[in-house]
Amino acid sequence: VRTPRRSNQRTRIADELARLDTFISAQGLHFRLRLAGEQISLSTVYRTLHLLADLGRLDCVREPGGERLYRHRPGSQHRHYLTCRHCGLTLVVDATVIEEWAEQLRIVAGFAHLEHAVELSGVCGECGSETPEQSLK
């Protein structure tokens, strides 16, 4: 494992993610950067996202369609989110319960290197109170 080099592209990508502070896809991010006038290729966005994810600087979730969404992770701990399927609103939730439960489970099952992914989605208060027509899409 070697230290990655700095480059304009990587800096721009990391900055944009930190500024956004919401989940966004590689393609979405690429689009935003282009709008902002940056000349960064989609491949570079993908590669940089991998890099940042490996460094633990991003959280990642997966859309029903299979698309991966990334979000800047402020601290060093991974976090869990609750997302509104309607408007995309995401809340950070306290998942201490899960962490402890998973550790218990790991011991009982005799596993090592346990990883967990928890994805929560629903319809938030705002969206739920809209007219039925709207929720039919």
Next chain:
Amino acid sequence: VRTPRRSNQRTRIADELARLDTFISAQGLHFRLRLAGEQISLSTVYRTLHLLADLGRLDCVREPGGERLYRHRPGSQHRHYLTCRHCGLTLVVDATVIEEWAEQLRIVAGFAHLEHAVELSGVCGECGSETPEQSLK
């Protein structure tokens, strides 16, 4: 919502899944069926898996690569699994804690229609006790 019709293909697919009782991909299942001499197209496998999933007769997880794996669900409740990344061994785990935690969360956050996905993976006792060389793969 209309009642689906029965067909040889659908029966074979559902049967094979029930008999297997492990996670398998659409393509993997298609391959098995062909080996068994069935003449079923891949599209039909995909379509039937969707159908069964909609009917709540399957559990579904997603591989890191993006591939979806399906498994017959014996009861009516969805289940959570702990998978060994090495050998594929999967254990059904008791996730009552999670269900309760999710419901609490739902109420506090004022959400509706909450869904959750919990995926646990690690290295099982068997695989963990192997020689380091093997685990490097």
Next chain:
DNA sequence: GTATTTGCAAAGTGTTTGCAGAATA
């Protein structure tokens, strides 16, 4: 007889990769 289901091949999606040139250390 009518509506649903199938198989095929083509298209679609998000992502990865090989390579030559550009950029970093």
Next chain:
DNA sequence: TATTCTGCAAACACTTTGCAAATAC
């Protein structure tokens, strides 16, 4: 200068879809 990084276009893996023929009800 020696690596690493970038952009491009092509390749990839998995999944979905349009349509005509076959099948279930």
